[in-house]
Amino acid sequence: MALSADDVRKLALLARLEISDEEVEHLGPQLESILGFVAKLSELDTSDVEPMTTALDVDNRWRRDEITPGLDRAAALANSPAADDECFLVPPVLGSA
Numbered sequence: 001m002a003l004s005a006d007d008v009r010k011l012a013l014l015a016r017l018e019i020s021d022e023e024v025e026h027l028g029p030q031l032e033s034i035l036g037f038v039a040k041l042s043e044l045d046t047s048d049v050e051p052m053t054t055a056l057d058v059d060n061r062w063r064r065d066e067i068t069p070g071l072d073r074a075a076a077l078a079n080s081p082a083a084d085d086e087c088f089l090v091p092p093v094l095g096s097a
Contacts, residue, residue, distance in 0.1 A: 003028050
């Protein structure tokens with residue numbers, strides 16, 4: 001599968017990557033190689049393969065959900081660099097308030 005420079009730029013845009021023209025030329029063949037490998041994998045007959053969520057044969061070990069005592073408010077706020085009587089104080093993220 002041949003990728004044009006525009007295809008590589010479009011993939012970079014979708015991945016939110018800013019790449020130079022030199023990087024476009026360098027990444028094009030690498031992406032073609034990856035897509036070629038994926039195409040080879042799609043040729044495999046997987047009709048007898050059971051669907052799975054992981055390649056490892058592991059069992060999920062869930063612990064019992066038990067209520068344990070937590071910190072009271074004063075203890076939780078004790079090591080905070082900035083707090084009022086009820087909350088952690090943090091700088092504004094979306095502009096000034």
